[in-house]
Amino acid sequence: MRHFPIFLDLRDRPVLLLGAGEALEAKAALLASAGARPRHAARFTPGLLEGIALACAAGAPEEDLRALSEACRARGIPVNVVDRPELCGFITPAIVDRDPITIAIGSGGAAPVLARMIRQRIEALLSPGLGRVAALAGRFQAALRARLPDLAARRRFLDGVLTGTPAALAEAGREAEAEAAFHAALAAAEVAPPGMVHLVGAGPGAADLLTLRALRLLGEADVVVHDRLVAPEVLAMARRDARRIDVGKAVGHHSIPQPEINALLIRLAREGLRVVRLKGGDPFVFGRGGEEKEALEAAGVACAVVPGITAALACAAGAGLPLTHRDCARSLLLLTGHTREGRLEVDFASLTRPGQTIAVYMGLATMPALFEGFVAAGGSPSWPAALVEAGGTARQRVLRGPFSEVVRQARGWITEGPALLILGEACARTAA
Ligand code: SAH
Numbered sequence: 001m002r003h004f005p006i007f008l009d010l011r012d013r014p015v016l017l018l019g020a021g022e023a024l025e026a027k028a029a030l031l032a033s034a035g036a037r038p039r040h041a042a043r044f045t046p047g048l049l050e051g052i053a054l055a056c057a058a059g060a061p062e063e064d065l066r067a068l069s070e071a072c073r074a075r076g077i078p079v080n081v082v083d084r085p086e087l088c089g090f091i092t093p094a095i096v097d098r099d100p101i102t103i104a105i106g107s108g109g110a111a112p113v114l115a116r117m118i119r120q121r122i123e124a125l126l127s128p129g130l131g132r133v134a135a136l137a138g139r140f141q142a143a144l145r146a147r148l149p150d151l152a153a154r155r156r157f158l159d160g161v162l163t164g165t166p167a168a169l170a171e172a173g174r175e176a177e178a179e180a181a182f183h184a185a186l187a188a189a190e191v192a193p194p195g196m197v198h199l200v201g202a203g204p205g206a207a208d209l210l211t212l213r214a215l216r217l218l219g220e221a222d223v224v225v226h227d228r229l230v231a232p233e234v235l236a237m238a239r240r241d242a243r244r245i246d247v248g249k250a251v252g253h254h255s256i257p258q259p260e261i262n263a264l265l266i267r268l269a270r271e272g273l274r275v276v277r278l279k280g281g282d283p284f285v286f287g288r289g290g291e292e293k294e295a296l297e298a299a300g301v302a303c304a305v306v307p308g309i310t311a312a313l314a315c316a317a318g319a320g321l322p323l324t325h326r327d328c329a330r331s332l333l334l335l336t337g338h339t340r341e342g343r344l345e346v347d348f349a350s351l352t353r354p355g356q357t358i359a360v361y362m363g364l365a366t367m368p369a370l371f372e373g374f375v376a377a378g379g380s381p382s383w384p385a386a387l388v389e390a391g392g393t394a395r396q397r398v399l400r401g402p403f404s405e406v407v408r409q410a411r412g413w414i415t416e417g418p419a420l421l422i423l424g425e426a427c428a429r430t431a432a
Contacts, residue, residue: 001108002108002109002110003090003091003106003108003109005093005104005106007102007104008034008053008054008078010031010034010035010036010053010054011034011035011036012035012036012037013036013037013053013054014036014037014038014039014051014052014053015031015036015037015038015039015052015053015054015055015056016038016039016041016048016049016052016054016055016056016068017031017038017039017040017041017055017056017057018041018042018043018044018048018055018056018057018060018064018065018068019042019057019058019059019060019064019065020042020058020059020060021058021059023058023059023082023083024056024057024058024059024082027056027058027080027082027092028040028056030092030095031054031056036053036054039052042060043060043061043064044060044064044065044067044068044071046067046071049071049072049075049077052077053077053078054077054078054079054080055068055072055077055078055079055080056079056080056081056082057069057079057080057081057082058081058082058083059082065081065084065087066087068081068087069081069084069087069088069089072089073089077089078090080092085109088109091106091108091109093105093106093115094106094112094115094116094118094119095119096119096122096123096126098126098128098130098131098134099131100131100134100135100138101126101130101131101134103119103122105118105119105122127171129170129171129172129173130171132170132171132173132175132178133162133167133170133171135170136166136167136170136175136178136179136182137158137161137162139179140182140186143186144157144158144186147186147189148189150272152195152222152272152273152274153189153272155220155222156274157185157186157189159220160185161182161185164185165181165185166178166179166181166182166185169181194269194270194272194301194302195222195268195269195270195271195272195273195274195275195301195302196269196274196275196301196302196303196304197265197268197269197275197276197277197292197296197301197302197303197304198217198221198274198275198276198277198303198304198305198306199277199279199283199289199292199293199303199304199305199306200214200217200218200276200277200278200279200283200305200306200308201214201279201281201282201283201287201306201307201308201309201310202214202226202229202230202231202234202278202279202280202281202308203234203280203281203308203309203314203392204280204281204309204311204314204315204318204390204391204392204393205229205230205231205233205234205280205390205392205393206231206233206234206392206393206394207231207233207234207236207237209309209314209392210234210237210308211306211307211308213306214306214308215237217274217276217306218237218238218239218242218276218278219237219238219239220239220274221238221239221242221274221275221276222239222242222243222273222274222275223242223243223244223245223268223273223274223275223276224238224242224243224244224245224275224276224278225245225247225261225264225265225268225275225276225277225278226244226245226246226247226248226277226278226279227246227247227248227255227278227279227280228246228248228255229248229279229280229281229418230248230278230279230280231393234278235278238276242276245264247260247261247264258288258291258292259295261292262291262292262295262296265277265292265295265296265301266295266296266299266301269296269301269302270301277292279308280308280311280418281308281309281310281311281314282307282308282309282310283305283306283307283308284305284307285310285311285312285334285361286334286336286338286361286362289305293305309392310334311359311361311391311392311418311420312332312334312359312361312420312422314391314392315359315388315391315392315396315420315422316359316391316422317391317392318388318391318392318396318398319386319388319391319396319398319400319422321386321422321426321427321429322426322429323357323359323422323426324357324426325425325426325429328354328355328424328425328426328429329355329356329357329424329425329426330355330356331355331356331357332356332357332358332359333350333351333356333357333358333359334359334361335351335358335359335360335361335363336360336361336362336363337360337361337362337363337364337365337366337367337370337421338361338362338366339366344366344369344370344373346370346373348373348374348376348377348379349377349378351373351374351377351379351423352374352377352378352379354425355425356424357422357423357424357425357426357427358422358423358424359420359421359422360420360421360422360423361420363419363420363421364410364414364417364419364421367406367407367410367421368407370421371403371404371407374403379403380403381402381403381404382402382403382404383402383403383423383424384400384402384403384423384424384425384426384427384428385400385401385402385403385405385406385407385421385422385423385427386398386399386400386406386421386422386427387399387400387406387410387413387414387419387420387421387422388419388420388422389414389415389416389417389418389419390416390417390418390419391420395415395416397413397415399413400427403423406421
């Protein structure tokens with residue numbers, strides 16, 4: 001982050017506006033709307049800074065702009081010189097104003113046009129009455145704290161109210177009815193509703209391949225329990241103050257044993273927390289989601305599953321190879337290359353059947369054994385194959401070729417992983 005975002009309280013504080021012109025007038029108007037008291041000056045003298053909370057300049061002589069910038073920095077006064085980033089102690093963001101909700105969008109000065117575009121999008125998303133909804137919640141703040149001392153309970157309550165009738169009424173400008181509805185909801189609020197666990201698929205690792213539901217739950221979670229496979233950019237979508245617990249493997253270490261993860265989820269939910277159990281891809285595809293769901297249900301903890309884009313889908317889309325195709329792939333097999341006691345538990349004969357696509361998860365280490373078994377069962381060494389690393393993410397790489405070649409090159413080719421092996425004629429349908 002090049003600049004640190006904050007919201008300044010400038011009510012009744014004097015601010016200096018040095019220079020002249022339209023840009024400066026715009027700043028003056030903005031500052032006045034925040035309750036600041038603008039003092040105008042055409043030329044700079046150090047005495048002007050006495051008692052000043054903030055300074056803006058534009059359209060003044062060059063030496064004055066420089067002197068102002070230097071003097072402000074020496075005194076720790078935030079200073080902005082329009083279109084002169086090198087003279088600025090702060091820059092002004094693009095603003096979406098739904099007072100008391102204020103959204104500030106910055107681009108570190110690098111792409112103000114982009115920041116304005118983003119502002120337009122957000123403007124379109126937010127109803128003009130949003131400010132009234134926020135103000136309504138603000139008026140009930142004290143009552144809310146008294147009725148629901150627990151923060152998690154308060155959040156849950158507000159989530160409901162702010163998307164429900166009281167908010168709709170406030171937005172429509174029907175303030176008295178909105179207050180009555182808020183009152184009624186508060187009186188009926190459960191003091192400590194039980195917690196819940198959502199088993200959420202995080203997809204292949206790109207934040208924009210999360211489902212909208214996953215995104216919403218991440219934004220509401222009190223705690224996120226995640227695997228090693230979950231990408232940082234996905235975790236960044238969680239509520240900023242949500243607790244994050246990594247139960248995945250660190251390199252060379254074993255992951256926390258499954259029973260301990262189950263116990264942790266149960267404990268957190270019983271504390272009344274909204275728990276998101278975040279898993280790479282889909283929770284029910286080689287993700288042990290089934291085991292966790294059973295444990296939660298046995299403990300009487302409410303649980304729901306949110307599907308995610310599993311690696312096979314992300315890798316196929318990313319590599320441009322269809323998993324089914326009317327000409328050559330009429331079924332799809334999701335297979336694990338994981339071994340139990342060192343043995344691949346695979347029916348090799350079934351793998352050599354034509355007309356199917358096979359996606360092998362966790363298959364990197366056991367790929368040579370898989371190849372041997374495949375060929376021994378009558379499969380062709382030159383069967384079309386593709387190895388996809390970090391499919392669906394910015395790091396994605398694809399190695400295509402005959403199965404024998406892919407096996408031979410895999411170890412030297414792979415970088416950080418994870419990787420998925422895809423076998424079948426569909427791999428040969430598209431150009432490399
Ligand atoms: N639940 C996950 C799979 C977990 S098993 C899902 O539905 O995708 C872990 C294996 O998934 C890895 O060994 C690798 O084979 C595969 N995998 C997960 N993410 C991947 C990605 N982005 N690219 C390629 N393979 C991936």
